[in-house]
Amino acid sequence: MDRIAILIPCFNESKTIKKVVEDCLKSVSSIPNSKVYVYDNNSTDNTAELAKKAGAIVRYEHKQGKGNVIRRMFREVNAECYIMIDGDDTYPAEEIPKMANYILKDKYDMVIGDRLSSSYFTENKRAFHGIGNKLVRWSINFFFKNDIKDIMTGYRAFSLEFVKTYPVLSRGFEIETEMSIFAIVNNMAIKNYVIDYRDRPMGSVSKLNTFSDGFRVLRLIFTLYRNHKPFNFYGILSLILMIISIAVFIPRVWIPYRMTGVVANMPTLIICGFCAIAAIISFYSGLTLDAIQRQERREFEFRLQEVRKFF
Incomplete structure (x- = not known):
């Protein structure tokens, strides 16, 4: 079993994946038995090859969608602490040891990398993404009575108990919302951890569709509220x-x-x-x-x- 497993779901991230993998490996270089896993989701560029050369363990998920990738990750990887980070180089990998410490020593079940309390609204160039993030955050905190600061962040740390009991039902980008609600309704220990966010580098394109994926997220909130409350x-x-x-x-x-x-x-x-x-x-x-x-x-x-x- 790994001490820390860094999980990177990827789809066409050839411009950034090498740097992300190297930064992640550097951040855990002093922690024994820590590994970086890149799960390629039908990329049409050389994302997988670059990740492997950078030192990551590369695996594949052929069902399209971030939720499908995370389902595969959570099934196959066994670790005491899991770090989920995107392959687009928007999150600071140097925060991994601190986030992992909350899981390994303080026994939190999920640590949320909070972008919205720092640089997200100045760095993010997609205006409707910011509005959508606020709407989703308000909806979940209102209906489920919690205080999560950033619902849709892709930078999180998880305990073994969370990963091995969480039933992944979502197929796409609504997965982060489902994770948050799962932790809330099951009374798991959640920690908001403020991180610096940087926008995607030139040439890197977001896979999130503001309107279609946003609608799916809001529909999921409605469904989960009906199911859990x-x-x-x-x-x-x-x-x-x-x-x-x-x-x-x-x-x-x-x-x-x-x-x-x-x-x-x-x-x-x-x-x-x-x-x-x-x-x-x-x-x-x-x-x-x-x-x-x-x-x-x-x-x-x-x-x-x-x-x-x-x-």
Whole structure:
């Protein structure tokens, strides 16, 4: 088992990968049994060859998408501490020992390289990326009641327990959002660590599509909120349906009936009845799913205890 495993997912990063690998190796040169793994994701340039020459262990993932690459990494690599860093040379590799120290000595489960509290908004040249990062950060911290400073950063450190219990479901760039929510809902120890961010060098192109990938991230937040906070989600839906039912029933059905003794709007009464029934079903669905979710969290705690024994 490695002491520190540095994981670099790559797709067409030939302009920067050599420097990134060399910087990573230099940063852990004093830490025994530390390795750099580059996982090539169908690059059409010579990313893999350059990474291998620079000293990295090169492996391949043929399913396209960052989430697919990270799934492969987490399955194949065993280490006490994992560092995930992008191959575009936007993150400072010299911070790796400090981030790893939080995992190995302070027993955090995930250390987040926080760009947004430092130089991101001055270095980043893509305006909508900054807006999207703020929106995603606000959404997760509001719905999941946490204080993560940078949700979509690709610079993170993980414990063995996190990596071997985290089920990677996302296929693309929404993977960082999924990681953050997984850590929050399972009450894992999270550390925000401020880093300096530098924009991509000339000729290096971002693979993130601001709008399509941003939409997928927001859809994922909605889905995970429904899955992990079912009582809140279905309780709110139940309340909305009941308010609509009552708001329509009283002026359109109840008041005319009290005045005339006749139900003048039978279709409206039927619709209000269906809304009320749907509200009740939604409420009890939330209760049932919440009980299932609580049971899953209990089982997760047992899985955490088994991971360290297995490895």
